Structure formats: structure tokens, C-alpha cells
Amino acid sequence: MSTISPSRLYGSIQLRRNRGLAGLYLVVAAFLILYAVLFPGILSIGGFSKFTQNWFPLALVTMAQALLMLNGGITLAIGPLVSLGAVIAATTMQGALGVPGGILAVAVAGLLIGAVIGAIVTHLRLPAIIVTLAGSFIISGIALILLPRPGGFIPDWLSTVLAGHTPVAFVLLAVILMLWKAFLATPLGLGIYAAGDNPVGAFRSGVPVERVKVAAFALSGLLAALTGLFVAAQTGSGDPVIGTPFTLNSIAAAVLGGVGFLGGKGTMRGAICGSLLLSVMINVMFFLGFPPVAQYVAQGLIIVGAVAVPELLKGWRVR
DSSP states (O other): OOOOOHHHHHHHHHHHHTTTHHHHHHHHHHHHHHHHHHOGGGGSHHHHHHHHHHHHHHHHHHHHHHHHHHTTOOOSOHHHHHHHHHHHHHHHTTSTTHHHHHHHHHHHHHHHHHHHHHHHHHHTTOOHHHHHHHHHHHHHHHHHHHOSSSBOOOOHHHHHHHHSSSOHHHHHHHHHHHHHHHHHTSHHHHHHHHHHHOHHHHHHTTOOHHHHHHHHHHHHHHHHHHHHHHHHHHHTSBOTTTTTTHHHHHHHHHHHTTOOTTSSOOOHHHHHHHHHHHHHHHHHHHHTTOOHHHHHHHHHHHHHHHHHHHHHHHHHHHO
16 A cells, blocks of 8 residues: 655645635736835835835734634634734833833733633624624724823833834844744644634544634634734824724635635635735735726726635535
């Protein structure tokens, strides 16, 4: 009986998971080339740094959304969690614990809120979309109570480090992706894909499905709250409503990256490419002089096309 070597098996699995991403990579490359032609300054260190600083928050919230979509869930609390992270950062960093205390407060808040939402969804068997919608209102209210209007304090040196003229944001994104790759090698990381693809089969195979789902929500909350910290560093203050656009944009970017709503379909690198495509697309339309209304229409048409074309091709191959 013939056996398949682990390297060949791993290669075949990666090939299957990346199927369909080649077209996405080509589209992203085309938009990047067009953007470089329209704005040659991106090829400089300063231009690249500013671009990655604008892309980084969208990439983080897309990872937060994709983490749940891979597990068969979804969250509408991404934007409010970003706002709450920004508010907590701006209201704690002037205290006795300073910047380390502020960062810790943001991280703990994101983890705890995500875990609580995940526990409600998992143990009460409630739809994630309903729980996260209700949670979004509560989180938004807390952010407004903590900071009714934009303000607070972010140290200048922190803003300079994170949002200055060096590509720190790109380095942070690379580190986070490497941590994600390492996380996938753990039982919990493997369980996210398994529970999203076939929860019954995963449970019968010994995967703690409920624990995995709670962990996915907790990690998603952590990423969203840390996004708020970065946005606060960018703007130099906290804003209780600054995260509002991120909810729908995170879903759009994940869908563009090939992540399915039913769980187990897609990759994190695809989601990151989807966020890059959405970010570049917005910049290209701006440089081409598209009015804001036309930008929204074009984004919607491109997203619908990105979802519909693969399904049409799949049906054509079946026929």
C-alpha cells in the first residue's frame, strides 16, 4: 500500500485551501501597479509608511471578522469595539500606569468582552448576529459614557512610533501574521477550522467546539480593541464613534478575500489580501477623482462581482 509523505500531504492541503486565490492576487497586483502609477510617492519610505498605516486598521479588523467567519460565526460589534479600544487608550494612558497600563487595559477589555459575547452565543445557543448586534449598542453606549466627545490623551511619542514616518505598521502586521501561523499549529487553531467546517464531526473527533468558539470571539475582540488603540495613536485622541465604518468594511474585505459565511472556507492570507484590495481600491478611486457617491457604488459592485463570479464559474464547471 502506498503512503503519502507529510510534506506532499501538507502541500496538497495548502493548494486546495489557496484554490481561487490566484485571481485575487492578480487583481490586487493590478490595483497596486495602478496606484503606484497614480501616486509614485508610495514607492518612498514615507509614502509606503503612510499607506500601510491607513491599511493596517482595516487589516486588523478583517482578521478579527475572518476569525469568526472561519469558525462559522460573524460579529457586528467590530466597529464599537474599535471605538471602545480608542476611548480606553485615551482615558487611561495619562494615569499612574501610563502607556503600558493603557495597552493592558485595552487588551483585557477586548478579550473579556469578546469572551462574554462568545459565551452567550455558545451556551445560550443564540444567533451570533443577534447577540453581536445587541452587544454593539451596549459597547457603543459604554464608549460614549467614558468619553462623550473626542478627546483624552495619547503621548506624542507613541503616535510618532506607530504612525510616524517609518513602516512600523507593516512590521506589526507581519508579526501578527506570523503569530497567526504559529497559532494554527496549535490544537485550538486547528479547532477553529474544524469546528467551522463540520462542528459535529469536530466534536466527535475530540475538538472542544464550545471552547473553541468562545476563544475565537475573545481573540476577535482583542484584535478589534487593539485596532482602536492604533487608531487613537493615529489621531492623537480617543473618539467614541470612530470605529463605526469598520464593521461593514471588515465583512466586505473578508468576503473579497474568499472567506465564506458558513465556516471552514477561506484563509487568513486571503482575508488580508481582501483588506488590501479594498484599501487600494478606495485610494485609486480617490486619485481618479471619483465622487464619494460613485466610490460607494463602485465598491458595492466590485464586492458583488467578487462573490458572484466564483459561484458562476463553479456552476459553469459543474454543468
